Amino acid sequence: MEDLQGVLSQRGLTVSTLPDKGRCLFSIRDFSPGEVILNEEPFVSVPSRASVDSRCEWCFSTSNLKRCSACQVVLYCGSTCQKSDWKLHRLECGVLSKVNKDRLKSLTPSIRLMVKLYLWRKLQNEKIIPTTATDNYNLVEALVSHISEIDEKQLVLYAQMANLVNLILELPGIGIKEIAENFSKLACNAHTICDSELRPLGTGLYPVISIINHSCLPNAVLVFEGRLAVVRAVQHIPKGTEVSISYIETAGSTMTRQKALKEQYFFSCSCPRCAKLGQCDDIQESAILEGYRCKDAECCGFLIRDSGDKGFICQHCGLVRGKEEIKKIASEAKLLSEKASKLPSSGCSSDNTEAYVTYKMIEELQLKLCHPFSIDLMRTRETLLKMLMELQDWKEALAYCRSTIPVYQRAYPGFHPLLGLQYYTCGKLEWFEFALFFVYFCLLRMDLSLGDTDNAIKSLSKAMDILRITHGMNTPFMKELSIKLEEAHAEASYKLSSKNNSS
Numbered sequence: 001m002e003d004l005q006g007v008l009s010q011r012g013l014t015v016s017t018l019p020d021k022g023r024c025l026f027s028i029r030d031f032s033p034g035e036v037i038l039n040e041e042p043f044v045s046v047p048s049r050a051s052v053d054s055r056c057e058w059c060f061s062t063s064n065l066k067r068c069s070a071c072q073v074v075l076y077c078g079s080t081c082q083k084s085d086w087k088l089h090r091l092e093c094g095v096l097s098k099v100n101k102d103r104l105k106s107l108t109p110s111i112r113l114m115v116k117l118y119l120w121r122k123l124q125n126e127k128i129i130p131t132t133a134t135d136n137y138n139l140v141e142a143l144v145s146h147i148s149e150i151d152e153k154q155l156v157l158y159a160q161m162a163n164l165v166n167l168i169l170e171l172p173g174i175g176i177k178e179i180a181e182n183f184s185k186l187a188c189n190a191h192t193i194c195d196s197e198l199r200p201l202g203t204g205l206y207p208v209i210s211i212i213n214h215s216c217l218p219n220a221v222l223v224f225e226g227r228l229a230v231v232r233a234v235q236h237i238p239k240g241t242e243v244s245i246s247y248i249e250t251a252g253s254t255m256t257r258q259k260a261l262k263e264q265y266f267f268s269c270s271c272p273r274c275a276k277l278g279q280c281d282d283i284q285e286s287a288i289l290e291g292y293r294c295k296d297a298e299c300c301g302f303l304i305r306d307s308g309d310k311g312f313i314c315q316h317c318g319l320v321r322g323k324e325e326i327k328k329i330a331s332e333a334k335l336l337s338e339k340a341s342k343l344p345s346s347g348c349s350s351d352n353t354e355a356y357v358t359y360k361m362i363e364e365l366q367l368k369l370c371h372p373f374s375i376d377l378m379r380t381r382e383t384l385l386k387m388l389m390e391l392q393d394w395k396e397a398l399a400y401c402r403s404t405i406p407v408y409q410r411a412y413p414g415f416h417p418l419l420g421l422q423y424y425t426c427g428k429l430e431w432f433e434f435a436l437f438f439v440y441f442c443l444l445r446m447d448l449s450l451g452d453t454d455n456a457i458k459s460l461s462k463a464m465d466i467l468r469i470t471h472g473m474n475t476p477f478m479k480e481l482s483i484k485l486e487e488a489h490a491e492a493s494y495k496l497s498s499k500n501n502s503s
């Protein structure tokens with residue numbers, strides 16, 4: 001632990017313990033917005049089991065994959081990744097090669113992660129791989145497991161998984177109880193590794209980053225550059241402040257967030273947002289994010305349940321919406337959502353069209369049911385946006401993307417990666433629409449208004465302002481955004497100078 005404190009103090013950090021939170025990471029110097037607080041390679045990682053594509057074991061790429069000829073389980077995109085993973089895979093390969101075909105089907109990413117965890121420990125114990133202050137099994141031992149709070153059903157599941165790991169590993173001296181406890185540790189400490197657009201790629205255990213506690217209004221964000229986990233400040237963090245990230249989707253009401261944190265992480269959050277639970281503005285926020293809309297389509301008031309239980313009363317105009325009417329629309333929307341979740345998403349156009357029609361029907365019901373700033377409505381519109389992009393209906397996709405922005409602005413704090421990414425999608429669609437129209441207008445020798453490029457510049461600039469803080473400037477993803485913004489500016493000045501010359 002002393003070694004770790006030494007490394008952390010060089011980075012301006014220290015580990016403390018608080019009675020209600022356990023270990024916490026504190027700053028011992030100021031951090032400015034966008035500054036990297038901490039980065040860490042995974043102790044172990046595995047690619048997610050994607051439905052369509054498989055992924056490279058090391059970098060999670062989906063192209064040029066070749067199966068390891070010995071174990072026939074693990075895939076690599078090339079020799080560089082294979083070599084980087086070799087020390088661990090050499091051992092894992094021997095273990096996996098002995099697993100019979102039936103049992104291979106049970107090799108979920110969690111099982112594989114646990115197998116790799118023990119093999120990595122073995123390699124470090126045998127000094128085949130060096131241990132360092134930030135890469136050693138003592139850090140895994142220090143992780144919280146909450147094993148005593150887990151319900152019986154979950155315990156049985158962990159015991160079955162542990163048994164399988166034990167059978168696969170065939171290592172002496174490891175008990176089922178210890179492995180089961182480690183599964184419990186993974187559940188509240190492992191992180192989903194995402195690409196720059198926050199699409200999941202895999203799972204990794206980062207024992208130093210796991211010291212960071214949660215806040216629903218965090219001062220830092222966790223992003224990934226390949227396998228490397230990077231924690232960046234999203235606001236000024238003065239010396240002596242606890243560093244926090246968000247473990248969950250923070251767009252929900254306080255009750256929804258508290259429930260998610262309790263279920264997976266076994267604590268009651270007391271962050272500044274959660275401290276408002278039950279206060280007037282918190283009740284209003286929940287009624288907007290997860291409540292119903294006023295009966296009057298023109299009214300944007302939020303509804304609160306009537307104490308006489310007649311229904312829900314609009315807090316702006318006083319109109320009452322009956323319980324029965326709400327229940328009927330809600331159950332129709334639920335049925336359709338269940339149907340939609342079972343529809344195939346093959347990417348083939350007839351499947352996409354059926355799913356699209358179903359989600360349009362859900363949207364119609366939610367427009368009648370939910371407050372205009374509802375999270376459920378926003379999620380449906382995001383799904384429709386994705387489908388429209390797959391169907392290459394750019395104009396309609398842009399309309400949907402724009403419709404989600406006000407909800408994003410309301411639901412997320414200023415420097416949230418999801419808000420930045422939504423501006424980016426909007427900017428790309430505006431730019432794309434401009435480019436399409438540009439060709440068309442040139443062919444007809446008509447003049448195209450500057451407004452189209454202006455919108456793209458505005459959205460891309462907003463994306464840049466946020467993502468430069470959350471993602472930094474050095475990734476290919478951010479370089480691409482930079483280039484797009486430069487191109488849009490160049491196009492705008494070209495249009496302006498041609499306009500000035502012709503007048």
Ligand SMILES: C[S@@+](CC[C@H](N)C(=O)[O-])C[C@H]1O[C@@H](n2cnc3c(N)ncnc32)[C@H](O)[C@@H]1O
Nearest residue numbers: 020021022023144188210211212213214265267
């Ligand atoms: C990833 S660990 C964080 C480090 C942990 N405090 C430790 O001692 O190792 C997650 C666990 O930390 C605790 N935790 C995280 N954020 C918290 C918070 N805001 N309030 C109380 N406990 C918190 C919970 O026990 C949670 O399951």
